[in-house]
Amino acid sequence: MIKNIAVSLVFIFSVTCAVAKPPEAPKLIPTKVQSQTIVDVIAQLNARHYRNQAIDDSLSTRFLESYIDSLDPAHMFFYTKDVENFKKHNLKYDDYFRKGKLEEGFEVYRTYRARVVSRLESAIEMLADENVKFDFNAKDEIILDRSELPWPTTQAEADELWYKRTKLSLLNLKLAGKTLEEAKETVTKRYKNQLNRILQQDSADVFEIMVNSLTLLFDPHTNYWSPRTSENFNINMSLSLEGIGAVLQSEDEFTKVVSLVPGGPASKQGQLKPADRIVGVGQGDEGEVVDVTGWRLDEVVDRIRGPKNTVVRLEVLPAKESNGETAVIRIKRDEVKLEDQAAKKGVLELSDEERLYKIGVINLPAFYINFDKANSRDPDYRSSTRDVSRLLDELQAEGVDGIILDLRNNGGGSLREATMLTDLFIDHGTVVQIRTPDGYIARHNHARLRAKYRGPLIVLVNRLSASASEIFAGAIQDYDRGLIVGTQTFGKGTVQSVAPTVEGKIKLTESKFYRVSGDSTQHRGIIPDIELPMLVDMKEVGESAYDNALPWDTIHPVPHAKYFDLDASIPYLTEAHKKRIAHDPDFNYLLDQIAVMEENKRKKAVSLNEKQRIAEKENLEKQAMVIENKRRTGKGQDPYKTLAEYRAAQEEENPEDAPVVSSRETVIDLDGDTLLNESGNILIDYIRFQTTNAQKQASNFSK
Structure with missing residues (x-):
C-alpha cells in the first residue's frame, strides 16, 4: 500500500530565507473528561466487542506501533531515537488507559507535531532558497512505499528524504504543464496549508487519533468519534445528500475512496474509482486546488460537499497508477435520490448459433x-x-x-x-x-x-x-x-x-x-x-x-433445501466459458488492462529524471494503444495508426461531464458491458445443460 515517498541520495540543503512566524499552536494537554472517556472506552471494548481480546501488555505494544504508524506511516517525520524513546512505555499503555492516564500518549503527539512543524518550515525555506537546485536530468529515483523502511537516524538523512519528496512533487507538476517557478509556488502553498493544519490541532484531535489507534486493533470498523466528528460527519462518512456521492475514509495521511454511491455524480462521471486517494480539492472550474493531505476527514468532506449544480475538482492519486502522478477530476455536485439507486431492467438478446x-x-x-x-x-x-x-x-x-x-x-x-x-x-x-x-x-x-x-x-x-x-x-x-x-x-x-x-x-x-x-x-x-x-x-x-x-x-x-444440482453443471460451464473468452476481443482487452495494472503496481520506485518519466508515460500510452488496436482488429475495426490519433479518440470517449441519465428511467443500457454479456452466455450454457440433462436435475420446487 502506498503510504508516502522517500529517497536514498545524500543531500544537505542550506537555509537562507526566513519563514513568517506561524500562529501560536494550542497547548496539547489531556482533559479530565478525556481521562474518564478512555476508561469508558476500555470498559465497552471489554464488555461488548465481538473479538474477545485481552487488553494487556501485548496489546499495549501493538497500540504503540499502531499509534506511531497512524501519525507517521511513511517514516518521514520521527527519528529512530524518537521511536526508541517512546518504547520505554511499551508495556504500560494498558495500565495507563485503565487509570485514565493519557500524558504519555500526548507526549508522543507533541513530539510528532514538533517534528512536522520543523520539517515543513525547512521545506518551505528550501523552496524559497535560490541556492537549492533541483536537477531533473540526474539519474535518480524515489521509493514509493516507505512503510517497511527505517526512520531516519540523523537530520542529514531526513533532509535527503524531504529533498526528494519535494523534487517528486515539483516534477509531477512540471509534467502536468507548470513551469518550475509555478510548481514551486504550488508546493509551497501545499506545505503551508499542511503547516497550518498541524498548528490548528487541539487536544480533542490528539485524543481521537490515540483512541482510534487502540480501537482499530479490535477490527477496522470499531471507531471512536469525538463530539466534533459525531456532529459533523453523520456516521458513515458518505457524501450522499448534496455532494459527489462517495464514501470516504482516512488512510494514513490520505483521504481514500471506499466506494461510490450508485447513481451519484461521481459514479455517473466515471473517472473517480475505489481506492483512489484524494490529495487536493478545488472549488469551481477556476478555484485553487487546495492540498488536503493530512487533513481530518470531516474537513475534507466539508470542502467536497456543496450546493447542487456546482463544480468541485478533485486532485487524486489513482489507485491503478504507481508513479506518484496525480490527475484532476471535475465533478458536478448533485443530490442522490432514491430513484438513482432504484432497480432497473434490460433484455440481452444473445445467440448460441442455434x-x-x-x-x-x-x-x-x-x-x-x-x-x-x-x-x-x-x-x-x-x-x-x-x-x-x-x-x-x-x-x-x-x-x-x-x-x-x-x-x-x-x-x-x-x-x-x-x-x-x-x-x-x-x-x-x-x-x-x-x-x-x-x-x-x-x-x-x-x-x-x-x-x-x-x-x-x-x-x-x-x-x-x-x-x-x-x-x-x-x-x-x-x-x-x-x-x-x-x-x-x-x-x-x-x-x-x-x-x-x-x-x-x-x-x-x-x-x-x-x-x-x-x-x-x-x-x-x-x-x-x-x-x-x-x-x-x-x-x-x-x-x-x-x-x-x-x-x-x-x-x-x-x-436447507438444494434446488438444483449445480455442482454437476459447473465443470461444463467453466470449460465452455474458457473456450469462448479465448477468442473474445473485449474480454481479452480487459485481461490485458489488468496485466498492465499489475505490472505497474509492482514498481517500487519512480524516476526523478524528467526525460525518463516522459518516455515512460509515452511508452504506457503506446502499450495502451497496442492492446486497444488488438481489440479493434479482433472486432474487424481499423487500428489507430498514430499515438496522436489514439489520444484524440480517448479524449472523445472520456468527456469531462458524463452524459445526463434520467434517474427515473427503469430501462438500462446494456451495450458494451463485456462481463454482463459473458454472464448472459454462461446463463445460456446453463439453460442448455439443464435441458439436455433434465433427467439428472432435481428440483425441490413444488409445482
Missing part, C-alpha cells in the same frame, strides 16, 4: 427501503424487493429465458431487504444466521413465501458487492438456487452499533453474519462459481485489505 435467447437483466445498486412510508403503512412505499418483484413480472411477461440479477458495486443496505429479496427466489427457509459474542445465534431472518421466480438465475457480483449483497448471494449459492458469477466479493460480514461514551461516541462491532451453510461472509466474502476479472486490485479493496479484520470462520449449518 437459437436466439432473451436474457432478462435486473441491476440493483443498493438494498433500499423508504422506512418512513413503510412504517406509516403507505401502500405505495418504495423498496428494492418491491421494485425487483415488479421488474420480474415485466420480464417474464416479455418471455425471457432466464434472469441475471446484477449486484456489482452494490455495497449493501437494509438486512430486511436482503431477506425479502431472497424470498422472491426460494421457498420458505433461513437466509442468514447472526452470531453475538456470547455465542447466541439468531436465525429469524427467513424467506417466508413461495418463490415468485423459479427459472434459471445468475447473480453477478464483484469486489464491491458487500454486506447485504453477500447475504443474498450466499443464500442463493447455498440453496443451489442459482449460479454466482463474477469476482470474490468484499467480505464485510460484521454488524456495528453506536453507543455514547462519557464524551463522544463509539462504534463497536458486536456480531457476525453467517450463511445457512455455516460459513461466515466475513473476510472471505462469496467465492463465485465462475470467476470473472475486475480492474481493481484485490489487495487494496475489500475486508482482507484491512489490518486486524475479523477472520473467516464457520458455525453449524442450518438444514
Whole structure:
C-alpha cells in the first residue's frame, strides 16, 4: 500500500530565507473528561466487542506501533531515537488507559507535531532558497512505499528524504504543464496549508487519533468519534445528500475512496474509482486546488460537499497508477435520490448459433427501503424487493429465458431487504444466521413465501458487492438456487452499533453474519462459481485489505433445501466459458488492462529524471494503444495508426461531464458491458445443460 515517498541520495540543503512566524499552536494537554472517556472506552471494548481480546501488555505494544504508524506511516517525520524513546512505555499503555492516564500518549503527539512543524518550515525555506537546485536530468529515483523502511537516524538523512519528496512533487507538476517557478509556488502553498493544519490541532484531535489507534486493533470498523466528528460527519462518512456521492475514509495521511454511491455524480462521471486517494480539492472550474493531505476527514468532506449544480475538482492519486502522478477530476455536485439507486431492467438478446435467447437483466445498486412510508403503512412505499418483484413480472411477461440479477458495486443496505429479496427466489427457509459474542445465534431472518421466480438465475457480483449483497448471494449459492458469477466479493460480514461514551461516541462491532451453510461472509466474502476479472486490485479493496479484520470462520449449518444440482453443471460451464473468452476481443482487452495494472503496481520506485518519466508515460500510452488496436482488429475495426490519433479518440470517449441519465428511467443500457454479456452466455450454457440433462436435475420446487 502506498503510504508516502522517500529517497536514498545524500543531500544537505542550506537555509537562507526566513519563514513568517506561524500562529501560536494550542497547548496539547489531556482533559479530565478525556481521562474518564478512555476508561469508558476500555470498559465497552471489554464488555461488548465481538473479538474477545485481552487488553494487556501485548496489546499495549501493538497500540504503540499502531499509534506511531497512524501519525507517521511513511517514516518521514520521527527519528529512530524518537521511536526508541517512546518504547520505554511499551508495556504500560494498558495500565495507563485503565487509570485514565493519557500524558504519555500526548507526549508522543507533541513530539510528532514538533517534528512536522520543523520539517515543513525547512521545506518551505528550501523552496524559497535560490541556492537549492533541483536537477531533473540526474539519474535518480524515489521509493514509493516507505512503510517497511527505517526512520531516519540523523537530520542529514531526513533532509535527503524531504529533498526528494519535494523534487517528486515539483516534477509531477512540471509534467502536468507548470513551469518550475509555478510548481514551486504550488508546493509551497501545499506545505503551508499542511503547516497550518498541524498548528490548528487541539487536544480533542490528539485524543481521537490515540483512541482510534487502540480501537482499530479490535477490527477496522470499531471507531471512536469525538463530539466534533459525531456532529459533523453523520456516521458513515458518505457524501450522499448534496455532494459527489462517495464514501470516504482516512488512510494514513490520505483521504481514500471506499466506494461510490450508485447513481451519484461521481459514479455517473466515471473517472473517480475505489481506492483512489484524494490529495487536493478545488472549488469551481477556476478555484485553487487546495492540498488536503493530512487533513481530518470531516474537513475534507466539508470542502467536497456543496450546493447542487456546482463544480468541485478533485486532485487524486489513482489507485491503478504507481508513479506518484496525480490527475484532476471535475465533478458536478448533485443530490442522490432514491430513484438513482432504484432497480432497473434490460433484455440481452444473445445467440448460441442455434437459437436466439432473451436474457432478462435486473441491476440493483443498493438494498433500499423508504422506512418512513413503510412504517406509516403507505401502500405505495418504495423498496428494492418491491421494485425487483415488479421488474420480474415485466420480464417474464416479455418471455425471457432466464434472469441475471446484477449486484456489482452494490455495497449493501437494509438486512430486511436482503431477506425479502431472497424470498422472491426460494421457498420458505433461513437466509442468514447472526452470531453475538456470547455465542447466541439468531436465525429469524427467513424467506417466508413461495418463490415468485423459479427459472434459471445468475447473480453477478464483484469486489464491491458487500454486506447485504453477500447475504443474498450466499443464500442463493447455498440453496443451489442459482449460479454466482463474477469476482470474490468484499467480505464485510460484521454488524456495528453506536453507543455514547462519557464524551463522544463509539462504534463497536458486536456480531457476525453467517450463511445457512455455516460459513461466515466475513473476510472471505462469496467465492463465485465462475470467476470473472475486475480492474481493481484485490489487495487494496475489500475486508482482507484491512489490518486486524475479523477472520473467516464457520458455525453449524442450518438444514436447507438444494434446488438444483449445480455442482454437476459447473465443470461444463467453466470449460465452455474458457473456450469462448479465448477468442473474445473485449474480454481479452480487459485481461490485458489488468496485466498492465499489475505490472505497474509492482514498481517500487519512480524516476526523478524528467526525460525518463516522459518516455515512460509515452511508452504506457503506446502499450495502451497496442492492446486497444488488438481489440479493434479482433472486432474487424481499423487500428489507430498514430499515438496522436489514439489520444484524440480517448479524449472523445472520456468527456469531462458524463452524459445526463434520467434517474427515473427503469430501462438500462446494456451495450458494451463485456462481463454482463459473458454472464448472459454462461446463463445460456446453463439453460442448455439443464435441458439436455433434465433427467439428472432435481428440483425441490413444488409445482
